[in-house]
Every structure is written in C-alpha cells, then in structure tokens.
Amino acid sequence: MNSFAFDFKRLLWSILIFVIAGIVLFPVFWLLIMAFKPDDVMFARPTVWVFSPTISHIRYVLDNGFISYLGTSIALGLVSTFLVVIIGTPAAYAFARFEIKAKDDLFLFILGTRMAPPICLVIPLYLIFSKIDLLDTFAGLTLAYLTFNLSFFIWVLKSFCRDLPIQLEEAALVEGYSRIDVLLQVVLPLLKSGIVATSMLCFIFAWNEFLFSFMLGGKAIKTLPVAIPLLITSQGVRWGELAFVGIAALVPVMLVVFVLQKQIVRGLTMGAIKG
C-alpha cells in the first residue's frame, strides 16, 4: 500500500466522523443561535439564517432570577458532591476490601437506588419530607440528591479501589498502620484522580437533575433546569430565553467533557468499562 492511498483512506474516515459529529452537534449550535435571535425573525418561514444578534433574551433572563437559579444550582451541586465524597470514599473502600455479610446483595441494592426511575424515589421522599418539614428546603434537596449520587459514587469508586495493588496496603498494615491510616495515607493519594473524576460526574448529575428539584424544591429552591419549564408560560413560550438558559446549563458539561474524557465511559457505564 503506497502512502497516498493510505492517506486517502484516512481522509475518508475523517470526513465521515466529521459528518457524524456535525449531525450530533448541530442542534446544540442551533440552540446557541436561537439565544441571540431577535423575536421578529425567530418564527420566520422560511428560516432566517443571517440576522443581527440581540441580547434582549439574555437581559430578560438575567432580570428574572437567573443569577439566583444559577447560584442555587452551583451551591446544591457543590454541597451534595462534597457530602458524597466524604461518605462515599470510605464506603467504596470498605466494599472493595472487606468481607461483609451479604455484600453482593447490599451492593446490588445500592445500584438499585441509582438505576430506579427518579419518580420512584420522589413519591416517597415527597411524603416523608412533608412530614418532617424538609420540603422546599436546601437541606432536603441536598439529602435527596444523595440518593442517586452517593450510590453512583460508591459504585464507580469501588471499581477504582479494586484496581489499586493490595500489596501496598498489606505492607502498610504489617508496618503497624491502622486501617484508617492506610486509607488516609496510602489509599487516598492513589485514589485522588479517581475521586476527582467521579465527583465531577456527580456534580454534573446534580447539575442536570430536574425532577427532584422540581418536586421537592417547590417555589423556594429553584435550580437552573427547573427554570426551563417556567419560561413556558400561559402567555406563550419564551423561546430565546429558553435557548439561553439551555446554553448556560451546558457550560459546565462542556468543561467536564473535555477535562475527563476517558473516565466518562467508566462513569456512565457504572464502572463496567475501564475506558
């Protein structure tokens, strides 16, 4: 095979991938366009492609509580992720290293909370929270987010724990380290990248979450995803504003996607593929 033919083949495959990525990403690009499209050409038929961009949609969104939604989303994501890391890291380590009675069943049960449809958790949580005054509170919503993120974190981090060489820990135990010291001084430094990657995914899941904050946050605690249906009013749909909120919600997703890359496969397959 001469080098020209080789390059030609590569060119064809590259073009094909370019087309696939174009189809995948075009709607996102269109969302970006819509955020700046003036209302008078938005509904035009045929579709208007060239227009002078407007910032009126952005201004409307900013004037109507966008900053507070954004703040709530960020705070909720950070606090719930922090709790997940604190509780989940020792739990994942224990699952990876200790003999626990009915470990498989327990582990599967944890997966069950993650895999179940959110509505199955929202109905009981709503009833419980209404009895103990946690409805419409930040603390309540943080707790609710633990249901799916903590189980996710334990699952994925356990697969990272399993990859660590057990000999290091055994050596440390022989040296007279306690289990806690082994975890803090031997395991944690090795697990750091796994913890960072998994907790970033947890943040994104919290950031993306809709039904929990819609039902359990009520009028008091509104996150960015909940702001989206609010822009579909009885007076009409605020398309440009919707598009801008959608784009804003995409920013951390874009960042994480570029930072994590391969760990995402591991995360989204619950650790089934090492990536």
Added chain:
Amino acid sequence: MVEYGQVGEFTGWSNYVKLIHNDRFWNSLWVSTQFMLTAVPIEFALGLAGALILNQKIWARGLWLPLLFIPSMMAPIVVGLLWKIMLAGSWGLLSYNIIERFHLLTGTSIFASNEYSLLALAIVDVWQWTPFMMLTFFAGRQSLPMGLYKAAEVDGASNMQIFWRLTLPLMTPLMAVIGMLRFIDAFKVFDSIFMLTSGGPGVSTESPSMLAYKMSFEQWRIGESAAMAVVVWFVFFLICNIFYQVGKKRLNAF
C-alpha cells in the same frame, strides 16, 4: 382513598388491585416497551458502526471523542428543550425545512400527532444516546488484545471475517452490559417526555414515570402511584440484577 397529609386505614392489596385494573398503567408499559424496542436497537446498530469508524485511523480523534460525549452528558431537560426548538410548531428548523418541505406530516406539530409523537421521542433518544454507544463500544474495542488481530492478519483473514469471528464474539459481554444499561435508562425516561409531550396527545406517549408523576402530583392518587412505583422498582431491580451478574461474571467488572 387517602387524602394527602392524612394517615388512612391499612388497605391491604387494594391499591395494587386498582393498579392492575387501570388501563393507563398497562398502556404506559406498552408505550415504554415500544419506545425501548424502537430506540435502543437503532442506537445499538449505529453505535457499533460508529465505533468501528472511530477505530479507523482518523485525524484529530482526540478532539471528536470529547465532543461526542456532549449529548449523553447534557441535562435531559435541555435535550427536550433542544428538540422542542428544532421541531417547534410550523417554524422549527426541522419542522419547516424537512417535515413540511417534504410533506411528511401536515397540519400539526409532530409532538401533537397520535401516530408519530412516540417515534419523535425515540428519535430524540437516538440522537442523545447513539454517540454514547459509539464511545463505549470504541473503548471496548480498544481494550481488545492487539495480538489476536495481528495473528488474524497474518493468517490472511478478511476484514469481514475479523469482524464476525473476532470483534463481535469478544465484545458480546460488553455489548450485553451496555445494552442492558440503555434498556434501563430508556425505560425510565421522563424529563424529555415532560418537556416535549407531557405524555400526550392523549396517553400515546405516557411512560410509567410520566403516569406515576401525573397520578401522584396532579391527581393526588398517592396510594395507587406508590403501588406503581413499587412494581416498577421491583422490575428494575430484577433487570439490574441481571446487569450485575453479567457484568461481574463475563466482564470481570465491578
């Protein structure tokens, strides 16, 4: 029936009996079955093809990989929003330029049509999850031992033979696990349905999640919806169990 906030008498199995006699419950299961069986096989086939393309020698692969993750990492509610805009009424980019121009559907938005709204939701799901399938299958393909492929090449196996005799069998456990994961996710889809059709028109796109939501938070039939949540959760638990066993035994994962 128990009103919200008050504790009623213990009713035994009556909520489950009501559920079994509720046509909408059976309808919702049928809707989800149709949805899964339309979306997931398409995602599977396209994803596998895409993974094999990604596996060729291509330029700037490092750039495409993260970009392809975007749809599956996006908030499902934003995915719904995206397609609401693309397919909106008579002026959306696709509804005007494709559906209307080629007379595929006249008079209504695709999400308001009895026959096609579920198909539209399935297409949205395909858009969102095919890249994910591509990337996971690609990751799986990359982890296969190179030596086997070298040996097959030396033995003069054709590309087709390599695919059917080597790649496919080696990737079967992985594909089983990923397929199951997708079935689970497709069954519980809620946000995009909430955004695009709210289960309508009528009950034609009412998934179990959507029905449970309406029953509990719109009609306040808490008992019945709780019974439904239990039933759905139990089904899920069984599927998860299979997912776990297959992953553990065949993939040596978890």
